[in-house]
Amino acid sequence: MNRKVLVLYELSRRFENGVDHILLSSSDAGRLLGISQQSACRYINELERDGLIKKTRSGQKQRIEITENGINLLREIYLDLKNFFEYKYKYKQKLSMEGRIITGIGDGAYYIKEYAEKLKERIGINPFYGTLNVKIDRMPFKIEKYSIGVIEEFREKNRIFGRIRYIPATISGDGWSEDCFIVLPERTHHKDEVEIISEKNLRREFGLKDGDKIRVDILL
């Protein structure tokens, strides 16, 4: 297994949703990979020679696509790792966070109402029109990586509703536990806060108030 796949992987990380190429100079690539512009250039050319990417010029930058062979190579690794985490590696720890309930900015209800239909389509729940905001004591690194889906930005009633990600989780408190989803607004995401949606009005259902201790477990 050659070092080139690492370069291919690093390139794949730079892809945006639904866009089949990236624009990148060889200096950018070098910075991205922690190597010189010259080496990055060499790697990119080798990847092209190997038929793993296709590059064309697009103004000053290079337009880089991953070819079917490249995709297959990445997929092979993906499936191996998937196999490892979902079947072989038995100690699937849940990623746990602890924190306290806080009051959010208050328009959660309005927002969830707009997103509700799309959420129902995607994850099959009829969310309660409101979010439960939890301030996390020690936030794990990059929880957005655990998201299982994205709702793309959309316009409604002349307003823009930004892209959100969602993560399946369970929320639990003193003697109760409930399946839920963490929603991560891409723009206004506070680093140490998560917003929880659920089919239930969690505050009412479990008699929660600000400051109550809460645990949130992401299901890996």
Added chain:
Amino acid sequence: MNRKVLVLYELSRRFENGVDHILLSSSDAGRLLGISQQSACRYINELERDGLIKKTRSGQKQRIEITENGINLLREIYLDLKNFFEYKYKYKQKLSMEGRIITGIGDGAYYIKEYAEKLKERIGINPFYGTLNVKIDRMPFKIEKYSIGVIEEFREKNRIFGRIRYIPATISGDGWSEDCFIVLPERTHHKDEVEIISEKNLRREFGLKDGDKIRVDILL
């Protein structure tokens, strides 16, 4: 991103279901990685120094475990790739095949019975002692790539049972759908046919007969 993760990845591929370590000599590792015994030895020691694996001696071989840091590193890559394939890379998330039910060679029942115990261990299902054979209209390229595991050749009652691969999938027909596995015997694999196993007797359960139209979706 260092070359070491490739070594870690290659090690992870060698893990068996539910076993938290592998037994491996440095020569084995070298062969596995396509490098010399010396380099493999050096890499393994570096991985240990970096806290990504833990090694102990177990007789002649080394017993290698992946530490929590190592797991986290692999998981980061896994989640990146998952993100790539499930959200960024828009083309074919499910791999769909259409075909028609045919009658297999008839000893599927006997075979599955022998493989059943191993299948149960690996994928947690109690397969019905029989396969449903489907002749696929247009077979996608190399579906064996999507297999999540292998049952190695074994001897039983003086017969050799060859290596098979299995792929999680759903099978669906007119108004019904069921989780299943595609099994691919490595030797006698007809290019345009798949054998389906499931916990249910699919023919009886859904009233299927030869010629019925069927869709099989591989879950990527």
Added chain:
DNA sequence: ATTACTAATGGACGAGTAT
């Protein structure tokens, strides 16, 4: 058989530079 050291060497790397 192992693991793993040292020393020789081949290949990757980046500085300099042409285009």
Added chain:
DNA sequence: TATACTCGTCCATTAGTAA
């Protein structure tokens, strides 16, 4: 600004061995 060539340097790799 780019990309990408040449080439000297140095690091990774391996052969030879020791333990």
